[in-house]
Every structure is written in structure tokens, then in C-alpha cells.
Amino acid sequence: MKKNIFLTPFQKFAKTESFAGILLFIATIIALLWANSPYADSYRQLWQIKVGFNWENFELKKPLILWINDGLMAIFFFLIGLELKRELLVGEINTLKKAAFPMVAALGGIIVPILFYFTLNQNPETAGGWGIPMATDIAFALAILSLLGKRVPLSLKVFLTAFAIIDDLAAVSVIALFYTEKLDIILLITGLIIIFLLAVWYKKRSYSPLPGILAGVIAWFLFLKAGIHPTIAGVLLAFTIPIQRKMNITRFSNEMSKIADKLEEETNRSCGLLTNNELKRLEQIKILMNEVKSPLQSLEQKLHALVAYFILPVFAFANAGVSLNMNADYDFSLIKNIVISLFIGKFTGVFLFSYLGLKLKLTDMPKGMSFRHLFGISALAGVGFTMSIFIATLAFRGNEILIDSSKVGIIIGSFLAGLTGYLILRFFSKPD
DSSP: OHHHHHHHHHHHHHHHHHHHHHHHHHHHHHHHHHHTSTTHHHHHHHHTOEEEEEETTEEEEEEHHHIIIIIIHHHHHHHHHHHHHHHHHHSTTSSHHHHHHHHHHHHHHHHHHHHHHHHHOOOGGGGGGGGGGGOOOHHHHHHHHHTTGGGSOHHHHHHHHHHHHHHHHHHHHHHHHHSOOSOOHHHHHHHHHHHHHHHHHHHHSOOOHHHHHHHHHHHHHHHHHHTSOTHHHHHHHHTTSOOOOSSOHHHHHHHHHHHHHHHHHHOOTTOSSOOHHHHHHHHHHHHHHHHHSOHHHHHHHHHHHHIIIIIHHHHHHHHSOOOOOTTSOOOHHHHHHHHHIIIIIHHHHHHHHHHHHHHTTSOOOOTTOOHHHHHHHHHHTTOOHHHHHHHHHHHTTTOHHHHHHHHHHHHHHHHHHHHHHHHHHHHHSOOO
């Protein structure tokens, strides 16, 4: 019974991500249909509409596509930062023993696809796309796993989530180090100082969202103007959010009992509306609820639906619409390299490194998993979509032909990986 209680939060997370994957799929299909319809020009023109404001001598106007990729995606990366902090401190990768198996798998899923890409690539203009095949899309992958029901154990979903989070950490690091334009060091340092001061503020004072919002907007703007992608500010800001609770469960339970007793004494059963005393007690309960929750956990829960059900589908809708006309001006060599690196490279890396880790007794396979599960999940790891498209827009910024070619490669590679992973787990895994 206890096991189910502890797994419920993860099961809710998996359910949210699974539905997010379905929304991503729908948004992608709509974008592809629109971009390949007689109204394709209106699709492209929509995302180039400039949105922003002027104020005296200051102007901040950007195409809609950049507000999505630089603005909304900063919130997505902020959520990734919250998840990373939680996992590192109290989650599935908070000890070396827990982290060993997904870490080794993620390492293989990062190194081998990059090696595949470098080996296959012969064009200096496309050399910068090496980061595209390195990340797994957790929403899409969990959505595919959800279709398999009891044929896959919960431990497989936990494993997939853990190594996808490690993948995300690597992708964030790669974006910060290798996909940054010319830096303005002064603006960057100013932004880092603001984030540091926010961390000190939260350390010395109780958590409040207002200072974080103000500091976040300023840091985002400074990172943008400094030349480093502003989504990195989102990750760093997440690490300032406190994980400690103000009140433990024992004290919370005692305080709640006292309020319940007072409510029982003060309740006026003849009145259909709440009395002033009852409203006061309910307000006290609300305060207690806020104090017993971790600020990080509470914020993560609030943002998860926004990101899963709105931001990621909007990102997919804005970025996945590419023409699939074979006569289009594509770099077919780049498409081929990405497909192979995502589909075969990711599968080879995850399975080979995981297998070697087990055979060398460096890691232990989670309970309930088998080599058949590992084989299927290694294929599924090649579903790169969201982060892969995001890295492609950074790697080839300004070159629409290479960006569109990358998107075609990502869509094909992710489709092949998802289908292969599903078929392996569907026909070679026994239901529990």
C-alpha cells in the first residue's frame, strides 16, 4: 500500500507528460498540414509578425516566432531547472547509486549520436548541428509508453524520465557553452549578479514570487542583450527557488487539529453562509498549506500544466511546419545525417553504454526491467523533437534552408525511433 502512495506523484507526472505528448503530436500534424497546404504562405507570415513595444528611445520588437522561442521557452527551461534541482537533491538521481544506471545510459545517448553526426557530416556549413541528435523528448516518449499500458513496468517510465532529465542538463550546458553568439561580458555579469542576489534574498527571507518575477524579467533581458540565449537565465533562476519547507508535517498536523477543533466549536449550524470566524479559520488553513509545501515543489506543480498543455504545443505549432515537398531546396545530406544520428546513434549509445555498465557491474538494472525493456527504451530514446528543434534553430540561425532541413530530419528520425521503440515493447514485452 505504501508503495502506491509514494508512486502517485510520479504517476501523475507521467500522465501529464503523456497527454502533453499527444498535444505535441496534434500541434505538429496541424503545423505540417498548414505548411503543406495552399495557405502555406500565411503560416510563414504569421510567425514573422513583429510584436513588442516602444518607450521613448527604447524599442523591444521581435517576430512572434522569437517571442515563442526566446520568451515562452524560457519558462520551459525554468521548469527544467526546477526539475533538475529537485532530482539532484531528493529525486531519482540524488545519490550516485540511484543515478548510475540512467547516467550511464544518458552518457551513451549523448556521446554516440554526436560521434555519428561528426562521422557522417562532410559539410563545414552543417558541422554546428552536432548537438541536434543528443536530447530525448520526455513528453513524446512517455506518450508512446502510455499506449503500451501494463506491458511496461513503472520502473521503465522512471528510468526514461531520469535519463531524459540528465539529457536535458547536458543539452542546457551545450546551449550555454557552444550555441552562444558574441558575448557582452558586462551585461552577462550584471545578469548573473541579479540571479545571485535573488538567491541571497530567498536565503535570508521567506519565499515570495514577486522578487523572482522582477529579477527573472531583468535577467532574461540582460541575457538576451548579452548574446547568450535567455533560456539559460530560466535554468539559473530555477536554482534560486528554495526547496526547504517552512513547516514540517508533524507541526502542520497539530496546527490543523487545533483549527479543526476551533471550527467545530465556532460553527453556527443554523447559518447557510460561512461566519467571520469560519472564514478566518479557512484563511489560517490556507496559510498553513502554503507553509507546509516546498516553494520549489509548489511552483513546479503550478507551471507543469502551463508548459505541458500550452507552451510546448505552441512551440511545436510554430516550429514544426515545414514543407515536405521533395522538390524543395533541402540539404538532403543533413537530413540523412540527423535521421541516422537520432534513430541509430541514440539507440546504439543508450543500449551499448547501459549494457556495458551492467556487465562491468558499475550499475544495477531497476526492479521490473529486463533487457527486452532496455532494448525498446533505447530505440525510444531517439525521439528528440522539442529540444532537437530548439538546438537546430540555434545552430543554424539565419539559414532557413538548414533549419528546415534539420526539422525534416528530426521529424523523420523521431518518428522512426518512436515507432521502432513502440513495436519492440509491444511485441517483445509481456504484460504484468
